[in-house]
Amino acid sequence: MKALLVTPAAITQTTPEELALSGAWTARGLGAIGTRLAALSISGRSTSMVLDSARIEALDTAGAWVLQKLLRRLRGEGGCVQVRDLRPEFARLLELVGHEVSNQAASPSPMVPSSSSRLDQLGHKAAAAVSQALALLGFIGEVAAAFAGCLRHPTRFRWLPILYNLRRAGLDALPIVGLLSFLLGVVIAYQGAGQLRQYGANIFVVDLVGLSVLREFAPLITAIIIAGRSGSAYAAQIGTMSVTEEIEALRTLGIGPLDLLVLPKILALCVALPLLTVFADVSGVFGGMIMARAQLGVGFGEFLDRFVKAVSLADYLVGIGKTPVFAIIIVVVGCFQGFRTHGGADGVGRQTTRSVVQSTFLVIVADALFSVAFSALDL
Amino acid sequence: MQDERQARETVVELSKVCTRFGNHVVHSNIDLQVRRSEIFALIGGSGSGKSTLLREMILLQRPDSGAIRVLGVDLADLGDADALGLRLRWGVMFQHGGLFGSLTVAENVGLPLREHTALPDPLIDEIAAWKLAMTGLKPEVGAQYPSELSGGMMKRASLARALALDPELLFLDEPTAGLDPESAGEVDQLVRRLRDLFGLTIVMITHDLDLLWQLADRVAVLADGKVQGIGSMAELSRTENPAIRVFFEGPRGRAAQQQAEDLAETTTSRENGRPPSKPK
Numbered sequence: 001m002k003a004l005l006v007t008p009a010a011i012t013q014t015t016p017e018e019l020a021l022s023g024a025w026t027a028r029g030l031g032a033i034g035t036r037l038a039a040l041s042i043s044g045r046s047t048s049m050v051l052d053s054a055r056i057e058a059l060d061t062a063g064a065w066v067l068q069k070l071l072r073r074l075r076g077e078g079g080c081v082q083v084r085d086l087r088p089e090f091a092r093l094l095e096l097v098g099h100e101v102s103n104q105a106a107s108p109s110p111m112v113p114s115s116s117s118r119l120d121q122l123g124h125k126a127a128a129a130v131s132q133a134l135a136l137l138g139f140i141g142e143v144a145a146a147f148a149g150c151l152r153h154p155t156r157f158r159w160l161p162i163l164y165n166l167r168r169a170g171l172d173a174l175p176i177v178g179l180l181s182f183l184l185g186v187v188i189a190y191q192g193a194g195q196l197r198q199y200g201a202n203i204f205v206v207d208l209v210g211l212s213v214l215r216e217f218a219p220l221i222t223a224i225i226i227a228g229r230s231g232s233a234y235a236a237q238i239g240t241m242s243v244t245e246e247i248e249a250l251r252t253l254g255i256g257p258l259d260l261l262v263l264p265k266i267l268a269l270c271v272a273l274p275l276l277t278v279f280a281d282v283s284g285v286f287g288g289m290i291m292a293r294a295q296l297g298v299g300f301g302e303f304l305d306r307f308v309k310a311v312s313l314a315d316y317l318v319g320i321g322k323t324p325v326f327a328i329i330i331v332v333v334g335c336f337q338g339f340r341t342h343g344g345a346d347g348v349g350r351q352t353t354r355s356v357v358q359s360t361f362l363v364i365v366a367d368a369l370f371s372v373a374f375s376a377l378d379l
Numbered sequence: 380m381q382d383e384r385q386a387r388e389t390v391v392e393l394s395k396v397c398t399r400f401g402n403h404v405v406h407s408n409i410d411l412q413v414r415r416s417e418i419f420a421l422i423g424g425s426g427s428g429k430s431t432l433l434r435e436m437i438l439l440q441r442p443d444s445g446a447i448r449v450l451g452v453d454l455a456d457l458g459d460a461d462a463l464g465l466r467l468r469w470g471v472m473f474q475h476g477g478l479f480g481s482l483t484v485a486e487n488v489g490l491p492l493r494e495h496t497a498l499p500d501p502l503i504d505e506i507a508a509w510k511l512a513m514t515g516l517k518p519e520v521g522a523q524y525p526s527e528l529s530g531g532m533m534k535r536a537s538l539a540r541a542l543a544l545d546p547e548l549l550f551l552d553e554p555t556a557g558l559d560p561e562s563a564g565e566v567d568q569l570v571r572r573l574r575d576l577f578g579l580t581i582v583m584i585t586h587d588l589d590l591l592w593q594l595a596d597r598v599a600v601l602a603d604g605k606v607q608g609i610g611s612m613a614e615l616s617r618t619e620n621p622a623i624r625v626f627f628e629g630p631r632g633r634a635a636q637q638q639a640e641d642l643a644e645t646t647t648s649r650e651n652g653r654p655p656s657k658p659k
Contacts, residue, residue: 027495027496030496030498031496034502060545062498062506100509342526345480346480
């Protein structure tokens with residue numbers, strides 16, 4: 001195609017007083033002409049120069065800009081420069097660019113503030129973290145206030161969004177939660193099998209699987225899956241709504257964004273996450289059972305007999321009891337990051353990532369605190 | 380010598396273009412010619428297929444049948460290299476700017492130069508700053524992100540990016556929609572100056588009656604999948620076709636016409652006597 005094949009711009013010094021320009025002085029034709037121009041030995045001369053421009057085939061604003069800067073440089077060195085045989089339409093463009101070059105030279109563009117020191121950056125990061133923590137606290141307060149308002153006027157609860165969220169975050173997550181906790185049970189039993197067999201303590205695989213799955217792994221893996229699956233969706237949904245001014249629109253219509261967007265999610269997940277955890281308990285223990293029979297020769301009947309003795313109701317409730325807290329963490333962090341979105345598509349992505357990282361982090365921290373608290377309470 | 384030949388040259392040519400979405404016929408046998416260095420406007424009601432037609436001209440969509448030639452190149456069966464070559468010769472300004480949110484305004488404007496030329500970075504920055512100034516933006520704006528700009532500034536920045544590679548042909552989608560009257564007036568001036576300075580051909584979609592009366596050399600009215608009429612606004616205002624009449628009836632249409640006629644002599648005399656207004 002012709003447009004792609006341009007004669008590159010060139011400059012040659014024919015005589016000490018004459019430079020010959022040729023080719024396409026266009027954005028695409030200029031290429032590396034800058035280095036050629038810089039290498040021209042034209043300094044220390046105050047005689048008149050002539051630029052022979054007859055062989056310039058094309059000139060656009062970029063080319064005119066470069067040419068005009070060359071002229072300024074030559075004239076700046078005290079020379080008198082004459083441009084010869086330039087086509088009239090090119091001359092008009094060159095003249096137009098001339099004004100702009102001198103304008104920009106007269107008012108240099110504002111300097112970007114120089115990059116700050118490490119200490120400075122650390123301070124900025126710390127300040128940002130503190131202000132974000134305070135904003136999160138404020139958000140939790142707002143949500144609590146909205147919840148209290150809804151409790152006083154129960155008609156403000158929105159049942160349809162609650163049911164919708166229950167299906168999206170709960171029912172639709174069953175396959176993935178079931179599969180992953182099943183695999184987790186398999187892995188625990190498999191890892192334990194080798195150790196237990198050495199001591200002939202095969203039957204204790206039930207204690208291992210039962211306690212670890214019910215108390216820790218099922219609640220944690222479920223919360224982490226939901227943080228990645230639903231928490232990110234909350235952040236992206238609310239973030240996109242913030243960017244497109246839908247949140248402001250809700251406010252102006254007299255609909256509380258928290259009532260509509262946050263409370264139904266919290267209520268729905270507070271129901272869905274414990275139920276999902278029960279499902280994860282069942283499939284995790286089932287995975288352990290299959291592995292116990294395959295690796296340790298512990299049959300299903302034997303396994304279940306021992307299970308009743310090894311695992312108390314308290315163990316089961318300790319696991320389930322943590323999940324509403326995890327649910328609140330996931331929803332609050334997801335929605336909070338969504339509401340903080342500003343800018344455009346880029347901002348939505350950033351906040352979504354942040355919501356997943358922070359809610360996973362906070363869920364694990366909360367789980368650790370629960371462990372400490374439960375051992376102090378001797379549960 | 381060359382100018383005279385180019386004055387007659389057709390830059391965009393559509394012949395028998397048909398487009399369907401399922402059973403819905405958007406265009407049936409559309410014929411249009413846009414000549415070099417003219418300001419050509421496409422108008423029509425919502426859903427009349429103006430935007431689709433524009434998208435077909437800029438290689439974002441294919442018509443179901445018919446031929447489109449832009450800058451002498453047939454858009455059907457275009458290879459990748461040829462398509463790229465063609466894309467570098469036109470500029471497009473989208474209705475909502477289409478600026479990249481992760482880049483500053485100056486980087487947005489410099490992007491086509493950085494991507495398609497071997498120019499050194501400092502030179503690209505200078506040219507980008509100049510293009511921004513040319514569209515009437517202050518130098519500080521270059522360091523800002525698109526999300527920090529107002530609607531009018533966004534359109535200008537988008538126009539600056541469209542002009543980065545000195546296109547021969549400029550497509551504008553609703554250049555004044557959502558702007559205050561003053562900004563809209565400035566966009567008018569800007570488009571006219573670009574045409575006068577660089578001989579650009581401009582194809583635009585607009586609903587802005589003032590813009591149509593004061594700027595467009597020729598206007599094509601689209602309705603019911605067909606071109607109902609082509610001509611200057613003055614010519615169109617004399618036709619009897621009801622699909623065209625809707626643009627001239629009603630208080631808004633009459634006011635814009637009245638204003639254009641009142642301003643006709645004064646504007647031309649003033650414009651000729653004044654050097655192009657300089658930004659800053």
